[in-house]
Amino acid sequence: MTTATFRTPAALRRTVRGIALTYRLPAEDRARIVLSLSETAATALNAGRPVTLTATDDAGDDGAGRLTLALGLPRREDVQVMTDQLPLPGEATADGTVVWRVPLPQVTAPAAAPVTAVLPCPAAAPVGAAARRNGDADLALLEEELRAALARADLLADEHRKLKHELAETNSGVLALYVQLEERDEELRKAHGRTLRALEDALRPRPLHVDGLDLAVHYAPASDDTPTGGDLYDWFTLPDGTVHITIVDALGHGITSTRTALTVTHAVRTLALEGHPLESIVARTDDILAPFDQNVMATLLLAHLDPASGRLSLANGSHPPALLMRADGEADFLEVRGRGVGFPLPGSERILTTTLRPDDLLILYTDGLTESRRDPREGERRLVSTARRYRARPTQDVPGSIARDMLTDVLHEDDTLAMAVRFRSPTG
Template identity: 50%
Template sequence: MTQSPVARLRRELRQVCAAAGVTAEDRARLVLAVTQLAESAAHTGLSSSRVDDRLTVTLRLPSPVGQPRRNALPLLPDAGDGETLTWHLGAGHPAVTVPDDDERATREEMLALVARTDVIAKEQRELKHELAETNSGVLAMYVELEERDERLRRAHSVIFRELEDALRPSPPHVAGFELAVHYAPSEPDSPAGGDLYDWFVLPDGDVHITLVDAVGHGVTSTRHALTVTHAIRTLALEGHPFPDLIGHAARTLATIEPDLMATVLLARLDPATGDITFANGSHPRPVLVTPAGDTELLVPTHVGRGVGFPDPGSGSLVHRTLAPGDLVLLYTDGLIESRKNYQEGEARLRAIAPHHAGDPTAAIPGTLAAKMHDVVLHADDTVVMVIRRKHETLGRE
């Protein structure tokens, strides 16, 4: 597959940083900054040099970059003429190997930033605890640090919103089907959450969908959810049987992330026939909505357990053949637990969904989230995914 100019630029930049032994965190921030600049530029030029323990990277752009935009980059460049931006990074660490695959390299960099933010968050909590035990003579200093902490939190929120967007892939193109998704964090300025999804087309043409809700909040839950989605994607692409994916992933991750707990819902769609199969590990049950307005909870005969739960696995599978116009809703518990009543939320969703089954597919997830959250007694991250079979005849492309 031919890489885009931006992807080639990222690859060149990663190779330069890897050869110089730049840390994964600094490399991730630099790659993200250069990507933001290059995506809106007609053409760019990249050069680098190393002197002793410093790596110098220079990006040439066709037009100047204003100071406000420069200040908003994840890694601030040196002062310059605006068209030529230069970064200086520490070098000299042992050279590292960076994956050639752009998606794998991006995931690796995102995990490095998430891990670093975990450390920063822990340091901030410890600092607040120490300040709280000091005497009143340092109150003024404490207030100043709180203000700095707020500015830092907002800056992290911007960076992590971009990371969240990078970690939430756009719907794949599937002949005969329309797919859409809506994500909302528990708080408007929340930088990250544990609700993640993944969808991609397998080599045989089937579509695989993973929906994960990791227990916890903040960047730790984001890292856990990303770990689960990546593990299941790897197993699926290696050809492991669909019914075994949740259990296999749970056993694999048990020694790597012993504290990880997450509910998991998997779907496997055959676009040629409209057949869809679900594997459920402790996750909220999908809802099928027909053009006539009928709804059905897709409930397995034997309920499975999620990653980190006792006896993990998918239990029994649920199979359906979607007719033209049929709609399937996949979601995390944030959608139905806003009033602190799981069953009441399921019932309301089944009552509301048919009224919007005729809406444009792209608008349905956001509309359902807004309707379900008219009263919020318990805020939580929310993902709503929609799969709709079109009315025309289906077939593999």
């Protein structure tokens, strides 16, 4: 172990560089240790306070050679740099000393005592030609260290460019894969939607052609992701020629509500074809289904229309009222109180009867048409004005036109069904 005292930064740098050269440290490591000790000692030396440097070489815990440099500062306040942020981090001790432990390269150690050889002697500083030689040597070493630092920087920059290129290629590949997955997912959603829509269309009744009546229907699911829903209709002709119409709105969305709506419409069809009175069908439907599924809940509107006379009868189970749009533009909601299937005390409280005149238009619908806004009464007023606007159009265009106008700027999405029935009389 050898210790020397320094009063100038140049002498300290020259000595540290000499030690690094003696132990054959690479130029990059040599630059790091010189800069680290110079920055740490700068405050004290610039203030005229000397520092001490102690150098030792020994073997570390793993048996490899190690150079230890301990920089002694006159005051602890002289350590103003963050030792862990130096080019070569050091360890500050309690007595104000900063220690660096540098692994030595795997080369043969110097035969003589290298530390003693490079630490300055008490003699005066070199002057004249010797000083110039020392300055030239220091400059050459400094240039070598700078070249090593630049080479290291160039290497890091090149590696950085390669990593950026690899990252860009990886991101491009990931993006392409993501696009492919999105496209495939979209195709699967569309195929799934087409399959469900085809299945639902297959479950809906066939078009009904009756002399004296024009019938048209429009259905739209709450979203494309759930193309099936609980809004369903049924129409058929009874043995006496009367047209029976059922509008059902089952609780919920998706396949479960579709199953509920189908169950209700099939039960209603069976009861109607068996000849049960219209006023009893809502209650009897609940009686039939309750023992099998207590979760069934649906609103429904039932209509019997005589195509010969225009006589209309309505039964209601918690469903929005039908809208009758007369040929002269007069509008009237056909209100019938009642409670739906799965509700307490299900059944229609009465039967509403009226007569359609030639070119009268009957609009049957589910609540998704009028309750897309916050106020259902507002929806009913909009329905009247919209139906009046489109009533003169061909019957097959009326339900879709009404739905498109009613469902602009909705607050919440819901399944929607609209049906138009125009009475023309058998000779119309």
